[in-house]
Amino acid sequence: xxxxxxxxxxxxxxxxxxxxxxxxxxxxxxxxxxxxxxxxxxxxxxxxxxxxxxxxxxxxxxxxxxxxxxxxxxxxxxxxxxxxxxxxxxxxxxxxxxxxxxxxxxxxxxxxxxxxxxxxxxxxxxxxxxxxxxxxxxxxxxxxxxxxxxxxxxxxxxxxxxxxxxxxxxxxxxxxxxxxxxxxxxxxxxxxxxxxxxxxxxxxxxxxxxxxxxxxxxxxxxxxxxxxxxxxxxxxxxxxxxxxxxxxxxxxxxxxxxxxxxxxxxxxxxxxxxxxxxxxxxxxxxxxxxxxxxxxxxxxxxxxxxxxxxxxxxxxxxxxxxxxxxxxxxxxxxxxxxxxxxxxxxxxxxxxxxxxxxxxxxxxxx
Numbered sequence: 001x002x003x004x005x006x007x008x009x010x011x012x013x014x015x016x017x018x019x020x021x022x023x024x025x026x027x028x029x030x031x032x033x034x035x036x037x038x039x040x041x042x043x044x045x046x047x048x049x050x051x052x053x054x055x056x057x058x059x060x061x062x063x064x065x066x067x068x069x070x071x072x073x074x075x076x077x078x079x080x081x082x083x084x085x086x087x088x089x090x091x092x093x094x095x096x097x098x099x100x101x102x103x104x105x106x107x108x109x110x111x112x113x114x115x116x117x118x119x120x121x122x123x124x125x126x127x128x129x130x131x132x133x134x135x136x137x138x139x140x141x142x143x144x145x146x147x148x149x150x151x152x153x154x155x156x157x158x159x160x161x162x163x164x165x166x167x168x169x170x171x172x173x174x175x176x177x178x179x180x181x182x183x184x185x186x187x188x189x190x191x192x193x194x195x196x197x198x199x200x201x202x203x204x205x206x207x208x209x210x211x212x213x214x215x216x217x218x219x220x221x222x223x224x225x226x227x228x229x230x231x232x233x234x235x236x237x238x239x240x241x242x243x244x245x246x247x248x249x250x251x252x253x254x255x256x257x258x259x260x261x262x263x264x265x266x267x268x269x270x271x272x273x274x275x276x277x278x279x280x281x282x283x284x285x286x287x288x289x290x291x292x293x294x295x296x297x298x299x300x301x302x303x304x305x306x307x308x309x310x311x312x313x314x315x316x317x318x319x320x321x322x323x324x325x326x327x328x329x330x331x332x333x334x335x336x337x338x339x340x341x342x343x344x345x346x347x348x349x350x351x352x353x354x355x356x357x358x359x360x361x362x363x364x365x366x
Contacts, residue, residue: 010286010289011282011283011286012282012285012286012289013282014282014285014286014333014334014337014338015278015281015282015337015338015341017334018334018338018341018342021330021334021335021338022334022335022338025226025331025334025335028226028230029222029225029226029229031229031233032226032228032229032230032232032233033229035229035232035233036228036232039232039235042228042231042232042238043232043235043236043237043238044136044140044237044238045237045238045239045240046095046130046131046136046239047131047136047139047239047240048139048140048143048238048239048240049097049131049136050097050131050132050137051095051096051097051098051130051131051136052076052095052096052101052103052106052128052129052130052131053093053094053095053127053128053129053130054093054094054095054106054107054110054125054127055084055091055092055093055094055125055126055127055128056091056092056093056094056114056124056125056126057089057090057091057092057123057124057126058090058091058092058118058121058122058123059090059121059122059123060090060120060121060122061090062090062092062118062121064081064082064083064092066117066118067081067092067094067114068080069117070113070114070116070117071114073113074106074109075109076094076096076098076101076106077096077097077098078095078096078097079094079095080094080095080096081093081094081095082095084312085311085312085315086312089312091126091312094110100132101130103128103130106128106130107125107128111125139240143240143243144191144194145194146243146247147194147224147243147246147247147250148194148198150247150250150251151198151201151217151220151221151250152173152176152197152201154213154216154217154220154250154254155169155172155201155205155210155213155217156169156170156172156173156213158210158212158213158216158217158254158261159205159210159212159213161212161258162212162213162261162265163210163211163212163213165210168208168209168210169210169213172201172204172205172208172210175200175204176197176200176201176204179196179197179200180193180196180197180200183196183197201217202214202217202218202221205217206343211339211340211343212261212340214339214343215257215261215336215337215339215340215343216254216257216258216336218335218336218339219253219257219328219331219332219335219336219339220250220253220254220331222327222331222335223249223250223253223324223327223328223331224246224249224250226323226324226327227242227320227324230323231316231320236316236319237316239316241314241316241317241320242316242317242320244317245320245321245324246320246324248321248324249320249321249324249327249328252325252328253324253327253328253331253332255295256292256295256296256328256329256332257331257332257336259288259291259292260284260285260288260292260332260333260336260337261336263284263287263288264280264281264284266284267280267283267284277340277341278341281337281340281341284337285333285337289333292329292332292333293329296325296326296328296329300322300325300326303318303321303322303325304318304322306318306321307319
């Protein structure tokens with residue numbers, strides 16, 4: 001017996017609402033960009049910005065301002081104190097921009113200051129992390145490169161898998177490498193190199209008529225930008241755990257997109273060529289909707305347990321996963337599939353290989 005959440009034969013016209021979906025996505029991403037501009041960029045954690053972080057736990061309720069005033073005498077630069085995790089945990093993070101100090105000296109100074117000001121607080125320094133400026137800069141660059149190469153490999157895989165155009169995908173990769181090489185000669189920063197590389201990837205997908213790859217890349221970029229936008233609006237930090245979440249979501253979103261694309265390809269090989277491409281997409285999305293909801297729902301329940309029960313250490317990671325799962329499911333239905341219609345239908349991509357027993361479909365309608 002097959003579990004079906006959506007009744008067979010359901011025919012929701014998802015493409016009818018694609019422009020509204022585009023507007024909603026654009027509004028969220030634009031709000032995130034405005035937030036980033038106002039704040040002067042993302043709020044990087046110690047992994048990327050450099051500096052030190054000290055996590056302290058108290059046995060009784062404490063006030064942030066009291067702690068900040070107490071540690072002033074340690075002499076750290078730009079100390080910021082914030083509550084960590086649930087209020088009842090009484091855990092706090094002390095952040096400072098110092099990057100060339102002895103960790104043990106910092107630990108001793110903080111313990112001395114807290115003992116002096118809060119002798120009965122029952123505090124304990126649980127961890128102390130320190131990252132130098134060079135290491136932080138390198139980690140930022142490596143994180144951006146990891147995200148970019150993931151998107152590029154996705155574009156190459158989708159092009160070969162759905163359009164049987166491995167050669168075109170290889171040429172796209174070669175063209176991108178040449179473009180990046182020329183940009184490096186200008187001395188552009190890593191951030192601008194990655195932004196330019198993403199733009200070149202999208203342009204090459206369009207010019208080389210790789211419509212399935214174009215839809216998958218746009219959907220993945222949509223998911224990444226939504227997570228970044230929400231984190232900026234919530235004033236949360238970006239660190240290596242968030243990069244891990246972003247890379248995980250890239251694969252998760254791609255899996256959802258491939259399910260829909262597979263069904264579209266199957267129907268193109270089986271339905272009458274007079275059937276409009278828009279109808280084929282709608283039918284494919286409806287037929288895979290039950291599986292999409294089940295996959296997203298079960299994964300979401302697991303990540304929600306991590307968010308509420310996993311503790312403060314993985315709180316932000318779990319939140320990024322929750323946002324990414326919701327955005328990835330949404331983009332598979334309202335971004336990746338409609339892109340095939342709005343941008344792909346005019347590309348006139350050569351027809352992919354069709355089994356000998358299957359009818360041929362006019363490529364212009366695909």
